[in-house]
Each structure stands twice: as structure tokens, then as C-alpha cells.
Amino acid sequence: MPGLLERLGGLFGGGVDLRSLISPGGFPGGVHPAQMKITAASPIVQSPLPPQLILPLKQHIGQICIPIVEVGDHVLRGQKVARSQGYVSAPVHAPTSGTVLAIEEHAVPHPSGMGRQCMIIEPDGLDEADQSMPSLCDYLDEDPAIIRERIRLSGIVGLGGAVFPTFIKMLRDQRHPIETVILNGVECEPFLTCDHRVMLEHGDSVVRGLNVIMHAVAAKGGIIAIEDNKPDAVDAMREAIARAGFEANIEVRVLPTRYPQGGEKQLIQAVTGRQVPAGKLPLHIGVICQNVGTAKAIHDAVCMGKPLTERVVTISGDAVPHPANICARIGTPMPFLLAQCGLRDLSGVRLIHGGPMMGERLPRMNVPMVKSTNGILAMRAESLYSENAQEEPCIRCGHCVEVCPVGLVPNELAWHCRNDQFDRGQEYDLFDCIECGCCSYVCPSHIPLVHYFRYAKGQVAHIEKERAFAELSKARSEARDNRLAREQAERAARRSKVRKSGAAEAAADASDDTEAGTSGAESGEKAS
Amino acid sequence: MSLLISSPHAHGGDSIRANMLSVIIALLPASAVAVYLFGWLALFLMMLCIAGCMASEWGCLKLMGRPSRIGDGSAALTGLLLALTLPAAVPWWMALTGCVVAIVLAKQVYGGLGHNPFNPALAARVVLLISFPLNMTAWLVPMHAPMFAASLPLNLYDFSQCWQLFWFGPEALGKGLDALTMASPLGHVKTEWSRGVGAIEALRNYDYSYLDAFLGREAGSLGETSALALLLGGMYLMARHTISWHIPVSFIVSVYMLATVFNAVNPEHFAPPLFHVLAGGLMLGAFYMATDPVSSPVTPRGQIVFGIGCGIITWSIRTYGGYPEGVMFSILLMNCAVPLIDHYFRPRVYGK
Amino acid sequence: MNILMAVLLLGGLALAAGIVLAVASRVFHVEGDPMMERIDAVLPQTQCGQCGYPGCKPYATAVASGEADVNKCVPGGERAMLAIADLMGVPPKEVEEEAAPPMLAYIREDECIGCTLCIKACPVDAIIGAPKQYHTVVESHCTGCTLCVEPCPVDCIDMLSKPEVLEEWTWSAPGKASLVKLEGDSDARVA
């Protein structure tokens, strides 16, 4: 039935589906892109070790890590090789045993194509594990703080793509007790099936992981949210819950398929019917949201003592001969993974890091997969919509307004961004945009709306930064002017004193230069 | 070097062309009714207007050195819409003037597609109405009009007669314009009103029938007479999601409500609601003109405000104004307010 | 007689009006002109002097008093010009000089003779050092104004372009070419 409706909707109008008329519940807006989940039935295969692993030292939102091993060192699988710096950070672990070849800048999966500090590890093929971290099998007896610390030390970040350090989301705040943990098994992006396969094949770990999270935040209930296009995952999760005996407080919630249901705030609204107030976090309404992959990683870290060193990746796209779900070590170069799926010649191919709706096109091919890599799409250049679209004038059809899950007016917003009217853009709630891409998806004029929003966000940040720097410079400049004026006054006073006392003036003059120099240096140091 | 390209990398496949095309398709029933009622004249007029608008568009873009956009169908749609709002007996040069006004003055001057604040077809029509009030209110007696069943002044299915009339005016047929035309229901009611005759009485002496109005067998502009054909097309547009329900429904409902209230207060004096809904250009305006995406609000709430505004102005002008019909004016007036409506009636932002 | 009456009445009314306005101007007197401050706030505060004034504040004062054009701030570029024009309520003027990409001063320390001349020249005290000691530029404070280059007697100060880092990268406007080089067309066969 859903498939039929979708086809019917596609027949009637581009992208806008009739089902949104039938099930008005949940979040507003949204679209129904073609699913393209061609790897849904492909079991997860284990990737062999690549000849080299490229480990970016920052794979999360927050501060970059500091390497704690040196070039030439031998490392073990799961050994921490870079420690976190600052609070919002997650350490990096060696994905396998081997030798550190270099710590240098290397291209990372980023739309800019720029590089960042990476650790290059050459595997020794033995895959020896670092056993120093004990498993906490009886996690229910452990203090939640210990579990959180374990999750922090294991380098776990949100694997749905946001890569926010997980332990921060699990902090307990007495004023806002967590009632429900929502496990995000929605996977609304087309093509991607890694979460789907994880639920099918690692259901027990996922449920156990959810239980760990519930224990850590003292939540009473857990909900695993799955879209109705994955009935097998729903069954698998229900069975896993029954096996673990958690029927009383964990339930599976089946949601009608709609993009971007996997967005944290959208999912919370779809499941609880409540919106997270602006400027607040989900925990303020008693909810936290975690991805199913994250739950599995938490399970592995807590119950098996394994830090985050591998994850499941969907390799798909129309240029891939044999699409697959691959469990690979973090740091595995993408061409190595693509080669396993039969794609060796990368000419005329465009790589997308993530799904087609929110994933980024990668200008560089030889980049590693990282913690946020849920999918790698290799698309033929000619079939990549974003590369071939011709922007036409907006005809103000309002489809973007209808599909925006946040309630923005994308066409007006893009208009302001395009004209560099960034204050008007902020007035139109630019920073509430979640960049889900629904607006661009339905736009009959092929306007790259999301691109305009990203451009404007970047510009606003840039302007803010410049303004802050200008403030600082102004303060320094004023301080200098004041100092010079003061010195001049002092000198004049001294001179007149010297003259009065009849002493030689030359001494004062001679000391002028040195004085200015040292005082300048002093104030400079003070200010810095 | 390459262009930086942001997500999303997929698209639903909608296009401007598809949107314009579906509106043109939705207008087919009304166009067919126009041909049924006004024969060759309707066909001539529609073809002339479509050609005129497309030529104007092509010329403008050529003159400005901008890439041609003829293929997107927006000019053709404007032409068709303009033709459907014209009385069948307008001289060809008047229609052509309308085309030029619509495309040049109301659209290309503003930068072309997507930037015109006013509906081009309506802007052209109002220019014509004010410049040539006589021709623009002379409603040709249509074929199949019940009251003229016995003695039609002119056979509009006769190609050569229509050809003569179209290019050389009624004089070429040896007749005055008055001999070929009749009053439209709205015009009749307005005239009687100014003589102090109530609406019910006026409709009675006009031989008005709701069924004829619904099917379209009455005097009026080419495409505005048949509520049935227009409704069919409107349904199609809504089903295809080219337009949303907000504007047509709020427009028609607000006219209906106002008419109901006043009709209830004084039934002799004020025209009944159903008459208002079926009369004149309301259906055409509500489904095809007010919903013109470029000149209407984008937000659902804004669209409802827009529709209600159109409804109130339409009813007021019809009832109290100097002109018998207010749909065109009401839409143009509300077009002026669209930027403000869009600014002040935005959707609620998530969590705010 | 009639004329006299008219003159008297008109004169009287005008006089009364004048008195009312005079009193009002006293009562509603407004202190100061905040315009200079507001213009100063939109300037980039590089203190580079490229506008022909010795710093940002002097330029702001000159603009506010109508002396200087709105388009003289080179590092501020078009954005600063538009902001100033908007504040002053005058039509925008094209910025004549293209702003150089953001630069940082760098002192080749082994060549530095420790003369402190650059320290004195720096408008924001971003150079530290003592006489006869190496000087160095505090990167996070340098505005890239180039004022220190000229005074250096041994020409040991270079203006280097600011290194691009991933964290500060932002999206350029759609349709604008960026410096991103796309693999996959030329250097294929990576695996």
C-alpha cells in the first residue's frame, strides 16, 4: 500500500506524496524521495584490513585531539592514540594493530576537500587487541557516571551523522529528568541501509545498548523508532526485546515513512508529539535521542570493552556494480571500500559522503571513512542532480514552504541570502534551518536553496568573527593611544622637572626609545 | 577548478514547465466550453493571445539579451488566461495590445518570470477595461444561450462570419455591436440596482437559472461562464498539487459567507450567495488567477488571508462599486499586499 | 488698512510660531552625535591607514562630518562601504581598491636586529620584544595592516597570507567557483 501510494503521488506531482495528506500526524512538511534502498537485503560483510589506515584526529563536533603516540610506535587495536582536548571532544583509537607511519595533514571527507591532521597507521595484519579495558557486563550495578566515562573513553559519538560526543548527551541534570530514550532506527535517507542491517543482525546488541543508555540516564522507558518501510527490522527488534525480556519498558514504534523523520527534532515530534522549544535541548522535555548504531557501539564499549574502531557503511550508488553493507575499520580509505564492491575506475564518478539528501559531495577520492560515515555513494557525474541542475527564477510556488519541516519560508530566505542581506536572513530564522534539503528537492526552479543557506550561515559566522576581532583590535588600538598619550604626558612632566632642577636633558631623550619598546612589549604580553 | 555543490543530490523532478503545462491542461475544459459557446471567435482569440504573448516574451528577452524562456510555457499560459478573460467580441488589435501590456509592462519590466508583482493577464485586462470600457463590457450572445434559442443574432460556428467579425469588426457584417450583444447577469443586476431594483427582482426579469450558470450557458468572457469546467480543472490542479486549496477555497467561501449574511438580512435587495459564486469571473479568478504562484503569497496562512481579502473586495465591488464585477480588481489589489502578507503571515518555526 | 491687518496677523502668527519653536528647541535639545561611533563600529579596525586617515576612528569622524567619502575603507570592502552608506543615508559608492586577501606579518627572527621600530609602528600592539632582542608577531592580534613593514631597517618582516584551515572554511555562494579541485575526472584510478 505505501509503495502504491508513493507511485501514485509521484504520478501526480513531483515529490509531494499523497501520504502526507493521509497521515497528518508527526512533524510538519517532509517529502518522500525515491527509496533506492538496494542494499536492504545485503548482509553486512566484514572488510579486510586495508594496506593503510588514515585516522583523522578530529571525527566529532568539538576540539581536535592531540596524538599521544609517536611516529614509529607500535599500537594495538583499540589503543587510544589521540586524547581529547577540551570538554566537547572524543578520543581516537587505533582501529587495528600496526605501526604509526606518520602524523601529517591528509585529505578528509569534507566538502571543502581540505586536509586535517591525520595519523597514518600501517596494519601488521595480526589485529592484536588492547585488552586493558575490562568489560562491564553487569552494567546495571555500575554507577551511571562510570558508564558515561566508559562511553567517553571509548570515543563514541553520534553515528547517525551528527558525530556529537555521546557522553555529553547522557549527562544527568536533576532539573530535567530523562523519561524516554528514543532510539533512532528511522534511516530516512535514500540508499542508506546500515542502520537497517544493524537492527537485523545485531538486534540484541542494539537493545542491550539502549538498556545501557536508559540505565545511565535513569530513564524509565525506551522507544525504538522505525519507519514502516522496514517491517523486517521491526520484527527483528521486537524479537530482540522479547529475548532480552525488556517488553515492559522498551517498545518499538512504527512510523509512516517520510523524510526527514530521522532528524532528531523531527523524530521527537513524531514520537512524542512535542516540539523541542527553540534554544533548548531534547533533554529539557525529558527525551534523549540516539542512533541505533550508537547503541550498538555503546553496547560493545560497555559490555565488551571495545572502543569505537569500526562501523557499518552502506556502499551504494549507480556507479557501484555490487552495492553492499560493509563493516569496516574507521580510517579505511574509501577507494579500498569501493574496490570491494567492484568499483575500481573512479573517473567520471562523484563520491557522496552520506545519503543523497544530506550527504556531502567529496572533491577528493582518497579520503578515509570516519565515525560519521554511514554511507558512501558513488554516482555517475551525469546522474548527479546537484551537478547538472540549472537554477531558474523562483516562481514562488510555495512548495518549499509546504515541505519545510521547520516552518521556514525557504524561498524568501534564499532570496535574502542570495542578496547578502544576512540580517534579513536571520530575521527569517536562517539558523533554524536543519539543511535537510526538502526545499531543494521539491523546487521546480532547481534553486540550490540549501546551498544559499549554508553560504549565508558561513558568511554570518565570518562576519561575527570579524566583528569580534575588530572589537579586540579597537580595544588594543585605544589602549595603545592612551598609553602613548600617558607616556607623552609623563615625559613632558619629567622634562619640565628636569629643567627645573637644572640637570642634563640628554639623559631623558636617550631613554625614550628603549622605554617605548619595552612598555609596548609589556602591554602586548599583558593583553595576550 | 570546479563548482562547489551542496546537498541535496536528489530531486523530485518537478519543473516550471510541468507546472505551467498542468495549468494549461487544467484550462482545457474551460477552453472547450469557450469554443462551444463562441465558436470560431473563441479559437481565434485564444490563438492570437497565445501567439501574441509568446512573441512579446521572445521579443523582450531578445531585446534584453537574455536567454529565451519561451519553452517554459509561462507566456503561453498568460496568453490563454488573457484570452479567457476577454469578451468574445473584442477587436483583434485590442487583444494584441493586451498581450503586449501583459508581457512587457506587467512582466518583463519587472525582470521576467518570477518577479512580476501583478498577475500579467489581469493587469492587461484592467488596462483594457479602463482604456476601452465599451468593448470590454460588450458580451456577445453565445451559442446555446437559452433566452436566445429561437433567434441567435449571429451564427458563431460559421467560419467566414467569424473571420469577418474578428478582423474587421461588426460593421463588416453590417451590424452594430449592440445588436450582437447582451448583458451579463452581473451587469444586469448592477444596472437594475442603480435603477433601484433589488437583486432578486433583477434576476427574475433576466430569466436567470442556476443550472445555466453552472454549465456556462450565459453571457460573459470566453472562459468564465462555465463553473463546471473551471471546477474540473481546479480539481485537477489541486490533485496534481500545482495549486493548494487555500486560496480558491478561502476566496469562494468568503464571498459565499458575505453574500449569505447580507442576503439573509435583506433577501430582496442583496443577491443570493449561489449567484455570487457562479457569476462572473469568480471561479476563473479563484482557481487560476489568484493562485498564480508568482503574484500570490507562498505561506498557507498568507494564502488564506489573501483569499479572504479577495473575497471581501470582490463582494464589495459587486454590491456597492461602480463596476459590475470585482474579481479582477480584488486580485490585483491583493497582489499589492502580497509582500506584506508574506512578511507578516509566516508559518510557526519549529520550537518557537 | 486691510493690508496692515494682513501683515500684522501673518507677522504675529509667524512670531508666535517662532517663539514656540525656539522654546521647543531648548526643551527637546539632543546632545551629541552618535554617528561617528556607529560608523566606527562597522569599520574593521585594522588601523591600516589605507583610507588616508591615521586610523579607523579618525576616518569615522571624517565620514560622520561629511568630509570623507564612504568608500575609502579598503579592508572593509564593499560590506563596510554599504554599511556606512546606509548609516549616512547616502548612495553607495564603488570601493576603488580591491582588498588584499587577509595577511599576517611575520618577522624572520634570525635577521631581526631588535630595533623596536616595528613595535612602535604597530597600531594594535601585536608585536612583542625588547631592544636588542628578537621581536615576534602575536598572530592572533595582527590585523595585517602592513604598517610595520616600512620602518624595519633590515627588511625582515614579510606579509604572509593567512593560512586556510578547515575549521574556518565556509561555503561560497552557489554558482561561484571555489578553489576546490575535483578528483575523479583527471587523476582517476586511485585504488
Added chain:
Amino acid sequence: MSEFALIMLSAVLVNNFVLTKFLGICPFLGVSGKLETAIGMSLAVLFVMTLASTASWLVQEFILIPFDLMYLQTIFFILIIAVLVQFIEMLIHKSSPVLYQALGIFLPLITTNCAVLGVALLNVQQEQTFMTSALYGFGSALGFALVLLLFAGLRERIDKAPVPEAFKGSAVSLITAGLMSLAFMGFSGLVKV
């Protein structure tokens, strides 16, 4: 009561100062670039026009008619209006610097705004009473404000549109005003005063 309502309706919609009487075109074009400024200007005009029509009525009734100085009508009215505007400018400068900044040069310009003088003269011509002249002034100002706001909204959109070079700026603005004026013709005959 219904007489007052009709006066208002007539002044706002049917006999709109800008679009049917073509008075006050200068501020209509000059201050409509931005919605914010237009709102400020509307408020100022609302204030000035209401006051001006009452003040000029008073001058008319108590100075001009008793002393038979009708031939000095224009000069008296201009004097009164100029003083009013000056006074209001000072008041706004003191009380709301933001509004003062927004209005900028246009507040003094109201002095020479033909709409203000027009409403004073029309009042005299139509032999209004004190109440109706105040109402007429207010209504006319409201009509001006309405059209100014609508126009400012449109202009904000048009100014950023890829208007052909030859039509940029006031040309396209005047065309828009013309089309608006055509649309407002729909109201003609709505109220017969």
C-alpha cells in the same frame, strides 16, 4: 456615524490621495524603499496630516474668514504646517532617535508635501466641519499610509529583482504605482460622497 465611516472609507480607498488624486508622490516614491522607513513615515504623516487639517481649519475659521484674508490662505497654511512639522521633528528627535534616524530627511520634506497642504485646502473647499475635517485629514493620511506600506513591500521585492537596466529605479516604481492606481480604480463608485 455612518457619515463618518463613509468619509473614512472614501478618503482611504476611493479617493486615495496618492493613487487617485496623485498628491504626495514625492514621499511616496522617496520613502518607500524600505518597509521600516515607510512605517515611520506613515506614522509621521498620520500625525502631521491630522493636526494640519485641524489647525488649518482653526486658522480658516478664526483668522481668515473673520478678517477676510482668504487670499492669504495658502501662505497661512504653509506657515502652520511648517511650524507643525518642525515641532514634530524636534519631538521625535528627542523621544525616538531610531524613528528620527529612519525618517531622516523626509520628515522636513513633509513640510513641502502637497498632500498635507492638499488636505488643508480640500477641507476648506469641501466646507467641512471641525470634526469631519479632522476625520478627513486622518482618513487621507491613513490612505496614504496604506498605499505607502503596500508600495514599500512591493518595492523591497522589485528593487532586488533583475529589472532591465533601462527600467531600474524610479521607472519601474512608477509603473508599479500606475498599476496599483489601476487596481484602486476598482473602488471607484464604491462610496458616493
